[in-house]
Amino acid sequence: MTRTAPPEEKAPEGATTAAALHTGTSNVRELLTRNMRQSGIYVAFVAIVALFAILTDGVSLSPINITNIILQYSYILVLAIGMVIVIIAGHIDLSVGSVVALTGAVSAVLVIQQGMPWWVGILAAIAVGVVIGAWQGFWVAYVGIPAFIVTLAGMLLFRGLTQQVLGNISLSPFPAEYQEVATGFLNGLFGGPGYDVFTLVIGALGVAGYAVSGFRTRLARITYQQPVESFPLFVARVVLVGVVVMYFAWQLANARGLPVVLIILGVLVLAYGVVTRRSVFGRQVYAIGGNLSAATLSGVKVRAVNFWIFVNMGVLSAVAGIIFSSRSNGAQPGAGNMFELDAIAAAFIGGAAVTGGVGTVVGAxxxxxxxxxxxxxxxxxxxxxxxxxxxxxIVLLLAVAFDIYNKRRAGSAR
Known part of the structure; x- marks a missing residue:
C-alpha cells in the first residue's frame, strides 16, 4: 500500500510578509551595527569641525590654521597608525613618547654635535627604532611578559637613555634640509593663479582612490552576499568625503601648498591600510586580537606576529621622532612627554576596541x-x-563607553 505524503502546508500570506519584513529589518540593523563605528567617527569629525568653525568665527577653517593643524599634530597621527595595530592585537604600548625623544636625541647628536649629513641622522633614528621595537617585541612575544609591563619599563628606560645621550641638555639647530621634513612645502610645481594646482591634483587623486576602493569593497561584499548600504547612500558618502577633502585641499593650496609631512602621512596611511586589510599579516593581527586561542589553533605564528608588531611600532615611533625633532628644530630630554596617551586616545576614539580585534588605520x-x-x-x-x-x-571616556555599549547590544541581539 502506497502512502501519499501529506501536502505541504502553505504559510499564510501575512506570515510570509512578516517574515520578509523581519529579515529585511534584521539585515538593515546588522548593516547599521556593523558600520556604526566607522561611519559614526566621520560624522563626529565633521560635526566637531563645524562646531569649532562656528565658535571661532571661521578662524579654525582658515588656510593658515589648517596648515598649522597638520604640522603640529602630524607626529601624533603617525604614532596612532602604529598604536592601533598594537591595540588590534590586544596589546598596548606606553613607551612611544620616550622612543620619540630617544630617536630625536640620537639624530641630534649625530647631525648637530658630530656634523654628519642630515640623512645620516634620519637613518640612525630609524635604526634605533628598529632595535627598540625588537627589544620590546622579544620580551612580549618570546618571554611572555605582558606588553603593558614591558612598555612601562621601556618608557622609563628610554627616557633615561635620552637624558644620557643628550647629557641632560637640549641640542639645536638642525640643518635646513632636516627641518624640511616637518616644515617644508611642495608649492608651485604646476603653478596657478594665486593657488597651488599640485595640491588640488593630489586631493582629487585621493578622492578618486577612495571612491574606487569603496566601490570595489562594495562589489566584493555583494559577491559574498553580505549586506551593503544602498547605492544612493554609497554615492552620498563618497560625495561628502570628496567635498571635505577637496575643501581642505583648496585651503592648503591657498596657503603655502602641500606640506611634505602630509605626503609622508598619506603614504603611511595608504601603505598600512593595505597591510591591515589585504595582507596575511594584517589578517593575523586581527585574528590574534579577536580570539587568541582560535588563531593559535589555526596555525598563526603568534609569537612572530607579536614580535613584528612591536618592531613596526618602534619604526613608526622613530618616524614620529624625526618629524617632531624636525619641527622643534632640536632635541630635548623632555620631548615626547605624554605622546603615548594622545596616540592611545586617537586609536580608541577612532573605533579600536579595548579587548582587541577591532579597529582601522583610517579610523585611528x-x-x-x-x-x-x-x-x-x-x-x-x-x-x-x-x-x-x-x-x-571626557571624549576618550565616551568613546570607550560607546564601544562597550555596542558590544553589549550586539551580544543581547544574538
Whole structure:
C-alpha cells in the first residue's frame, strides 16, 4: 500500500510578509551595527569641525590654521597608525613618547654635535627604532611578559637613555634640509593663479582612490552576499568625503601648498591600510586580537606576529621622532612627554576596541584629527590647558563607553 505524503502546508500570506519584513529589518540593523563605528567617527569629525568653525568665527577653517593643524599634530597621527595595530592585537604600548625623544636625541647628536649629513641622522633614528621595537617585541612575544609591563619599563628606560645621550641638555639647530621634513612645502610645481594646482591634483587623486576602493569593497561584499548600504547612500558618502577633502585641499593650496609631512602621512596611511586589510599579516593581527586561542589553533605564528608588531611600532615611533625633532628644530630630554596617551586616545576614539580585534588605520587617523581639531579650537578660543585636558579625557571616556555599549547590544541581539 502506497502512502501519499501529506501536502505541504502553505504559510499564510501575512506570515510570509512578516517574515520578509523581519529579515529585511534584521539585515538593515546588522548593516547599521556593523558600520556604526566607522561611519559614526566621520560624522563626529565633521560635526566637531563645524562646531569649532562656528565658535571661532571661521578662524579654525582658515588656510593658515589648517596648515598649522597638520604640522603640529602630524607626529601624533603617525604614532596612532602604529598604536592601533598594537591595540588590534590586544596589546598596548606606553613607551612611544620616550622612543620619540630617544630617536630625536640620537639624530641630534649625530647631525648637530658630530656634523654628519642630515640623512645620516634620519637613518640612525630609524635604526634605533628598529632595535627598540625588537627589544620590546622579544620580551612580549618570546618571554611572555605582558606588553603593558614591558612598555612601562621601556618608557622609563628610554627616557633615561635620552637624558644620557643628550647629557641632560637640549641640542639645536638642525640643518635646513632636516627641518624640511616637518616644515617644508611642495608649492608651485604646476603653478596657478594665486593657488597651488599640485595640491588640488593630489586631493582629487585621493578622492578618486577612495571612491574606487569603496566601490570595489562594495562589489566584493555583494559577491559574498553580505549586506551593503544602498547605492544612493554609497554615492552620498563618497560625495561628502570628496567635498571635505577637496575643501581642505583648496585651503592648503591657498596657503603655502602641500606640506611634505602630509605626503609622508598619506603614504603611511595608504601603505598600512593595505597591510591591515589585504595582507596575511594584517589578517593575523586581527585574528590574534579577536580570539587568541582560535588563531593559535589555526596555525598563526603568534609569537612572530607579536614580535613584528612591536618592531613596526618602534619604526613608526622613530618616524614620529624625526618629524617632531624636525619641527622643534632640536632635541630635548623632555620631548615626547605624554605622546603615548594622545596616540592611545586617537586609536580608541577612532573605533579600536579595548579587548582587541577591532579597529582601522583610517579610523585611528580620524580619531587623531578629532583630538587635533579639539585642541586647536580650544586654543583659538583661549581655553586654559587644564580644561582642554579635561575635555579630551571626557571624549576618550565616551568613546570607550560607546564601544562597550555596542558590544553589549550586539551580544543581547544574538
Amino acid at each position: 587617523v580620524v580619531g587623531g584629527l578629532i583630538m587635533a581639531v579639539m585642541s586647536n579650537g580650544m586654543q583659538l578660543m583661549g581655553i586654559e590647558q587644564p580644561i582642554q585636558s579635561a575635555v579630551k579625557g
